[in-house]
Amino acid sequence: MKRKLLIDKAGVPGIASYEVYRREGGYRSVEKALKSMSPDDVVEEVKKSGLRGRGGAGFPTGMKWSFLAKPEGVPRYLLCNADESEPGTFKDRYLMEHIPHLLIEGMIVSSYALGANTSYIYIRGEYMWILHILERAIAEAYQAGWLGKNIMGSGYNLDLHVTPGAGAYICGEETALIESLEGKRGNPRIKPPFPAVKGLWGCPTVVNNVETIAAVVPIVNDGGDEYAKIGIGRSTGTKLISACGNIQKPGVYEIELGLSVEEFLYSDEYCGGMKNGKQLKACVPGGSSVPILPHFLVTKTAQGESRLMSYESLADGGFQTGSMLGSGGFIVYDEDQCIVRNTWNFTRFYHHESCGQCSPCREGTGWMEKVLHRLEYGHGKQEDIDLLWDIQAKIEGNTICPLGDAAAWPVASAIRHFREEFEWHVNESKLSQQRNYGRVSEKTFVNATA
Amino acid sequence: MAKVTIDGHTIEVPDGTTILNAARMIGGNIVPPAMCYYSPLKGSGGKCRTCLVEVSKGSEKDPRPMPKLVASCSTPVMDGMEVKNTSSPRTLEARKGVVEFLLINHPLDCPVCDQAGECHLQDLAFEHGAAKTRYEFDRRTFDKIDIGPYIKLHMTRCILCYRCVYTADQITGSRMHGVMKRGDASEISTYIEKAIDNDFSGNVIDVCPVGALTDKTFRFKSRVWYTKPLDAHRECDKCCGKAVLWNVGDEIYRVTARKDQYGEAEEFICNTCRFEKKSMSDWIVEGPRKIDRHSVISANKYFEPVPEHTPLLNKA
Numbered sequence: 001m002k003r004k005l006l007i008d009k010a011g012v013p014g015i016a017s018y019e020v021y022r023r024e025g026g027y028r029s030v031e032k033a034l035k036s037m038s039p040d041d042v043v044e045e046v047k048k049s050g051l052r053g054r055g056g057a058g059f060p061t062g063m064k065w066s067f068l069a070k071p072e073g074v075p076r077y078l079l080c081n082a083d084e085s086e087p088g089t090f091k092d093r094y095l096m097e098h099i100p101h102l103l104i105e106g107m108i109v110s111s112y113a114l115g116a117n118t119s120y121i122y123i124r125g126e127y128m129w130i131l132h133i134l135e136r137a138i139a140e141a142y143q144a145g146w147l148g149k150n151i152m153g154s155g156y157n158l159d160l161h162v163t164p165g166a167g168a169y170i171c172g173e174e175t176a177l178i179e180s181l182e183g184k185r186g187n188p189r190i191k192p193p194f195p196a197v198k199g200l201w202g203c204p205t206v207v208n209n210v211e212t213i214a215a216v217v218p219i220v221n222d223g224g225d226e227y228a229k230i231g232i233g234r235s236t237g238t239k240l241i242s243a244c245g246n247i248q249k250p251g252v253y254e255i256e257l258g259l260s261v262e263e264f265l266y267s268d269e270y271c272g273g274m275k276n277g278k279q280l281k282a283c284v285p286g287g288s289s290v291p292i293l294p295h296f297l298v299t300k301t302a303q304g305e306s307r308l309m310s311y312e313s314l315a316d317g318g319f320q321t322g323s324m325l326g327s328g329g330f331i332v333y334d335e336d337q338c339i340v341r342n343t344w345n346f347t348r349f350y351h352h353e354s355c356g357q358c359s360p361c362r363e364g365t366g367w368m369e370k371v372l373h374r375l376e377y378g379h380g381k382q383e384d385i386d387l388l389w390d391i392q393a394k395i396e397g398n399t400i401c402p403l404g405d406a407a408a409w410p411v412a413s414a415i416r417h418f419r420e421e422f423e424w425h426v427n428e429s430k431l432s433q434q435r436n437y438g439r440v441s442e443k444t445f446v447n448a449t450a
Numbered sequence: 451m452a453k454v455t456i457d458g459h460t461i462e463v464p465d466g467t468t469i470l471n472a473a474r475m476i477g478g479n480i481v482p483p484a485m486c487y488y489s490p491l492k493g494s495g496g497k498c499r500t501c502l503v504e505v506s507k508g509s510e511k512d513p514r515p516m517p518k519l520v521a522s523c524s525t526p527v528m529d530g531m532e533v534k535n536t537s538s539p540r541t542l543e544a545r546k547g548v549v550e551f552l553l554i555n556h557p558l559d560c561p562v563c564d565q566a567g568e569c570h571l572q573d574l575a576f577e578h579g580a581a582k583t584r585y586e587f588d589r590r591t592f593d594k595i596d597i598g599p600y601i602k603l604h605m606t607r608c609i610l611c612y613r614c615v616y617t618a619d620q621i622t623g624s625r626m627h628g629v630m631k632r633g634d635a636s637e638i639s640t641y642i643e644k645a646i647d648n649d650f651s652g653n654v655i656d657v658c659p660v661g662a663l664t665d666k667t668f669r670f671k672s673r674v675w676y677t678k679p680l681d682a683h684r685e686c687d688k689c690c691g692k693a694v695l696w697n698v699g700d701e702i703y704r705v706t707a708r709k710d711q712y713g714e715a716e717e718f719i720c721n722t723c724r725f726e727k728k729s730m731s732d733w734i735v736e737g738p739r740k741i742d743r744h745s746v747i748s749a750n751k752y753f754e755p756v757p758e759h760t761p762l763l764n765k766a
Contacts, residue, residue, distance in 0.1 A: 168632070170632075185628065192525075352633065354632065354634070356610060356629070356632045356635070357497050358497050359497070359500075359610075360499055362551075362633055363552065363554050364551055365633065365634075367585065370587045387584055393547075394547030394550070395547075398519060398544050400496060
């Protein structure tokens with residue numbers, strides 16, 4: 001049985017309104033948590049569930065919550081990261097647009113678990129209409145007594161605010177988000193100290209993705225053990241995947257982790273296969289930051305095992321032959337797409353979005369973009385490919401925040417798997433302006449190291 | 451107290467000391483270079499990434515090595531930590547990369563730049579940079595801006611270390627300018643010509659590691675290695691009055707704060723001392739100043755011969 005825990009009610013007419021949401025069983029988790037559970041019980045359930053951060057890094061949420069410092073007399077904050085700006089990812093948008101109350105319910109339960117009395121949803125500025133949806137939902141929740149002072153007579157107070165960003169991808173990085181929320185320039189902070197110790201206004205803070213917070217609702221309702229039954233291994237529960245690219249049915253799907261990539265890509269229930277009868281060329285399984293996979297590594301790992309939609313299986317083989325589940329932005333390319341152009345496009349994005357604070361990212365992303373532009377438009381040289389490899393290697397791991405890594409990985413993986421296409425762009429520069437290369441040849445990875 | 455080993459040298463330092471400061475306590479070749487960290491300025495550091503080092507042992511309790519290189523200026527030491535700076539090829543490779551990144555948009559106009567000779571980027575490029583650039587595109591340029599009558603901002607040379615932002619914020623007491631735009635379009639700005647106007651604004655010149663902020667009273671007058679540094683002081687009601695005069699003969703060409711071997715001002719001085727007191731009668735001279743840094747300023751100085759490890763001389 002394929003279960004949907006988050007968006008199964010998304011199709012119910014009027015689910016965005018409080019009455020319908022409540023009638024469909026909404027806010028049960030708040031009732032349960034406030035009446036029969038202590039905050040530590042909720043944290044314990046989340047730990048049991050094995051829920052992992054849905055924003056990209058996949059860090060266990062229960063563990064993150066237990067790291068939160070709890071000094072006396074200092075407020076704690078829960079921030080919801082709704083700054084969903086990763087190219088290819090649009091799952092949080094779907095969730096907030098259709099079932100805003102699910103996020104609010106999750107925020108109440110999570111804030112209760114962490115002992116936060118003020119919580120914020122930081123939403124990207126481009127989602128202004130969703131901001132209005134959320135504000136309306138919050139007003140309804142206040143009116144119904146789910147927010148404000150003494151919620152449900154439990155003595156627990158919570159104020160929930162929505163704050164829009166101003167259009168910077170970097171503000172999805174948790175410390176940059178905190179800076180931005182404080183009204184400063186959205187530069188990531190230098191860690192340590194981590195937000196769990198010194199976050200918003202110097203107080204202990206937890207930052208969680210929209211989907212992570214929404215997933216707390218079914219965990220509290222049904223129990224962490226029940227949630228942990230779904231999925232495979234350490235990838236428990238369900239995940240929203242936003243599928244796009246050259247597929248029959250782009251959209252947001254909720255899958256049980258552990259579904260095979262082949263089924264996700266080709267079954268009619270999900271993506272419905274390639275569009276126009278074309279062949280698969282490549283796939284970015286988790287948003288633009290994660291390594292791109294060539295066609296022969298999408299449904300099968302290098303060892304020939306079936307690849308599954310899970311944190312572990314997608315990362316199988318490391319960066320040599322694997323990728324990451326990331327934020328679930330599943331981008332599919334058919335044989336007519338140009339990887340050089342795609343890599344240039346991604347790099348252009350990271351160049352535009354680099355905050356400019358630390359030198360490798362500030363200078364390196366611009367440099368990579370210029371070199372890739374040259375390659376794409378047929379003016380590249382053979383050395384450019386090695387140069388690109390060298391630039392990305394010098395950015396990766398040397399920056400303040402993960403944006404440097406996110407900019408480096410797509411370039412590294414594109415060169416690793418599609419080097420012949422890059423070389424073709426140099427050697428057949430005229431031809432490369434007329435047509436695309438097509439699929440790259442299959443390689444075998446015997447000793448997958450480095 | 452925490453015991454830390456850097457490139458084989460062990461030292462005990464108070465808890466919370468950063469790796470960089472621990473290295474500075476040891477001194478010598480093992481000190482990582484720092485372009486943005488400036489110890490008198492709170493919050494500075496972590497940005498330029500030239501001070502990256504490899505931590506081969508996290509601590510006594512948790513001996514695992516750190517997976518990434520860490521910025522030594524912002525990473526506190528742990529008891530039993532082992533750090534590799536010059537002994538780590540990974541560190542040197544990354545540092546070479548950072549220097550290359552810093553240089554790709556730098557105009558390399560050292561022959562006409564007033565900072566030449568005492569420029570940290572010059573030193574860094576000399577030690578870690580490649581002789582040839584691999585960058586084949588247009589460099590980023592900006593118009594020069596006058597910040598009041600005494601300071602010139604030449605953003606083209608800026609490496610965005612944020613030191614001047616912290617200085618204006620912390621030394622002068624009110625936030626005056628910051629960084630506008632983002633990525634490689636970032637610039638030091640915000641109505642800067644009108645904004646920076648107070649008695650300590652001249653200190654942004656001293657903290658600038660490159661020639662982006664220069665003293666207009668000294669611009670193009672001489673090269674720093676032709677001037678003779680003298681320790682001097684005067685009675686000043688605004689600051690400590692302790693400064694360095696840079697003379698040619700008896701003529702004061704320039705006044706700066708006294709800087710230690712890492713280029714950090716020992717005490718900040720006011721604009722009156724810096725820009726207006728240019729006559730020897732204003733100052734009580736204490737004696738010649740020894741410049742520790744092995745840049746071109748020290749090349750023909752009074753005390754030390756040129757150090758033997760200077761790479762250029764060894765090659766010749």
